[in-house]
Amino acid sequence: MEIADKLALNKFSVDTIPHLKIDQEKCHPCPHKNCTLVCPVSNYTQEGDRVVLSWEGCLECGTCRIACDQGSLQWQYPRGGFGIAYRLG
Amino acid sequence: MEEKFDAIVVGAGPAGTTAAYLLAKAGLNIILLERGDYPGTKNVFGGVLYSSVLNRLIPNFWEEAPVERHVSARQWYLLSPTDALSFGFQSQEFDSPPFNNSFTVLRSQFDRWYAAKAEEAGAFLITSTVVDDLLIEGERVVGVRARRDEGELYADVVIAADGVNSLLAQKAGFREELKPEAVALGIKEVIALPTAVLEERFHISGDRGLAMEFFGEGATKGLEGSAFLYTNKDSLSLGVTVVLKSLFEKKEKSVELVEHFKSHPVVKELIKGGELREYQAHLIPYGNRTLLTGLCRDGLLVVGDAAGLVNPTLYYEGTNMAMASGAMAAEAILAAREEGDFSQRSLSRYQQRLEQSFVGQDLTQYRGLGRLMEERPQLYTSYATLLCRLAAEFLAVREEPRGMRERAMAGRVQKEMPDLWEAWQTVRRWYET
Ligand SMILES: Cc1cc2nc3c(=O)[nH]c(=O)nc-3n(C[C@H](O)[C@H](O)[C@H](O)COP(=O)(O)OP(=O)(O)OC[C@H]3O[C@@H](n4cnc5c(N)ncnc54)[C@H](O)[C@@H]3O)c2cc1C
Numbered sequence: 051m052e053i054a055d056k057l058a059l060n061k062f063s064v065d066t067i068p069h070l071k072i073d074q075e076k077c078h079p080c081p082h083k084n085c086t087l088v089c090p091v092s093n094y095t096q097e098g099d100r101v102v103l104s105w106e107g108c109l110e111c112g113t114c115r116i117a118c119d120q121g122s123l124q125w126q127y128p129r130g131g132f133g134i135a136y137r138l139g
Numbered sequence: 140m141e142e143k144f145d146a147i148v149v150g151a152g153p154a155g156t157t158a159a160y161l162l163a164k165a166g167l168n169i170i171l172l173e174r175g176d177y178p179g180t181k182n183v184f185g186g187v188l189y190s191s192v193l194n195r196l197i198p199n200f201w202e203e204a205p206v207e208r209h210v211s212a213r214q215w216y217l218l219s220p221t222d223a224l225s226f227g228f229q230s231q232e233f234d235s236p237p238f239n240n241s242f243t244v245l246r247s248q249f250d251r252w253y254a255a256k257a258e259e260a261g262a263f264l265i266t267s268t269v270v271d272d273l274l275i276e277g278e279r280v281v282g283v284r285a286r287r288d289e290g291e292l293y294a295d296v297v298i299a300a301d302g303v304n305s306l307l308a309q310k311a312g313f314r315e316e317l318k319p320e321a322v323a324l325g326i327k328e329v330i331a332l333p334t335a336v337l338e339e340r341f342h343i344s345g346d347r348g349l350a351m352e353f354f355g356e357g358a359t360k361g362l363e364g365s366a367f368l369y370t371n372k373d374s375l376s377l378g379v380t381v382v383l384k385s386l387f388e389k390k391e392k393s394v395e396l397v398e399h400f401k402s403h404p405v406v407k408e409l410i411k412g413g414e415l416r417e418y419q420a421h422l423i424p425y426g427n428r429t430l431l432t433g434l435c436r437d438g439l440l441v442v443g444d445a446a447g448l449v450n451p452t453l454y455y456e457g458t459n460m461a462m463a464s465g466a467m468a469a470e471a472i473l474a475a476r477e478e479g480d481f482s483q484r485s486l487s488r489y490q491q492r493l494e495q496s497f498v499g500q501d502l503t504q505y506r507g508l509g510r511l512m513e514e515r516p517q518l519y520t521s522y523a524t525l526l527c528r529l530a531a532e533f534l535a536v537r538e539e540p541r542g543m544r545e546r547a548m549a550g551r552v553q554k555e556m557p558d559l560w561e562a563w564q565t566v567r568r569w570y571e572t
Contacts, residue, residue, distance in 0.1 A: 091418075
């Protein structure tokens with residue numbers, strides 16, 4: 051089962067404002083791009099020499115924040131009431 | 140007009156709700172802030188609530204709380220990519236109150252129920268509200284800033300019960316960012332299975348439940364961590380947890396971890412016919428974090444996962460530690476109130492109590508074991524596989540004298556698992572004297 055199909059089972063209340071942001075200038079020189087591996091929903095993908103992010107399926111775990119040692123990721127929780135809403139956590 | 144409370148609690152998980160419940164019961168004016176649209180919607184755990192503290196606060200809570208099953212049996216598995224070596228324990232004693240203080244629960248239901256108890260006691264619960272900052276005057280925490288209109292709230296004391304990411308303490312400069320070796324990522328799936336099938340498959344009935352832990356290459360692809368499978372009423376909670384350092388170094392894709400575990404022949408059989416209902420991820424404090432320091436400031440206490448209070452050794456034990464710390468924080472605040480002194484010195488009663496309690500003692504004692512395991516990555520990679528190999532060798536039926544085989548096996552243990560060999564020799568010497 052693909053991750054997109056798994057996420058389709060979850061309940062999200064997606065905010066129109068992203069709660070995560072990448073500073074491309076700081077991200078660019080990063081030698082490991084670990085975010086593209088460690089995110090449990092594969093929210094980070096490498097497109098050419100850029101890492102692009104989609105925040106809609108974010109489970110708000112915080113792994114990417116710890117993986118990013120370039121200071122290029124602005125990480126915060128979504129606004130209250132938005133984001134993932136587990137029914138069976 | 141600025142509103143002032145006796146205490147502000149940030150986070151309605153087991154730690155925060157316990158503190159809010161006790162303080163409200165003592166008659167204080169308490170506000171409990173939670174970012175989820177109700178308590179529990181943001182929370183994930185493996186699945187066994189350890190309830191020794193809860194049962195002291197609300198005796199026989201299981202009669203009204205949404206629990207799934209009590210855990211009357213436990214099993215531990217070592218998995219090679221294809222084989223399994225296991226042992227287990229079950230007890231009739233665990234089948235009667237207080238059920239060994241172990242119940243599988245779903246947090247979205249349990250946390251909601253528990254927070255409602257705090258509300259009943261008089262706490263003021265506000266959901267859908269993210270707290271972004273502590274308000275600090277001089278050296279003293281005087282309140283919080285919530286991300287909403289008129290979001291500045293003031294109190295004599297703030298309890299940071301905001302979970303593993305502990306952003307509040309970080310932002311205020313009281314804690315550093317989590318270190319990759321001191322935090323694990325847990326990825327979990329809830330898989331529905333008809334109750335009748337589930338009970339037959341796991342040999343349980345009534346309210347009885349089973350908790351299984353898995354180690355080795357078959358469980359974690361050789362990363363430091365483990366996997367678990369717990370029985371709910373009509374679903375399974377199945378997951379893999381891996382220490383971030385190990386995940387970063389080995390460059391495994393974390394989306395593949397659960398799939399890998401589920402594809403093990405033993406696990407595949409256990410979940411056969413099951414239907415995925417939810418996919419979850421959450422971090423867990425992992426053992427060897429700088430411990431029990433910096434948990435009190437002027438006007439601030441840090442409790443639960445935000446303080447790193449989880450013992451990850453036998454299984455993840457965090458809920459009871461969270462509740463215990465919440466209760467001790469509440470006691471310290473009541474004592475501080477008597478004296479009208481919310482300074483760090485006065486609040487450090489909390490830290491002292493915590494150190495003396497099972498929480499402090501267990502975490503200190505097991506820290507050494509944690510380090511020992513961290514220094515031996517082979518425990519997570521080759522050992523389980525080798526032990527499975529030895530079991531297969533030992534049980535193999537062929538035309539060959541056993542003695543020869545056993546000597547060859549002993550040779551392999553000595554060479555490939557020197558520390559296990561060492562331990563075995565120690566036990567032998569101990570028996571011989
Ligand atoms: C995969 C996994 C398996 C586990 N298995 C077990 C197990 O089987 N048994 C066990 O005992 N423990 C287990 N644990 C550990 C256990 O879940 C934790 O120790 C426990 O939940 C800690 O309670 P807490 O109240 O400190 O934090 P949490 O339960 O994380 O609660 C924190 C609360 O604060 C809220 N919050 C956070 N930040 C903010 C903010 N800025 N503003 C407002 N609200 C905020 C959150 O939404 C949440 O409700 C497991 C953990 C994981 C991740």
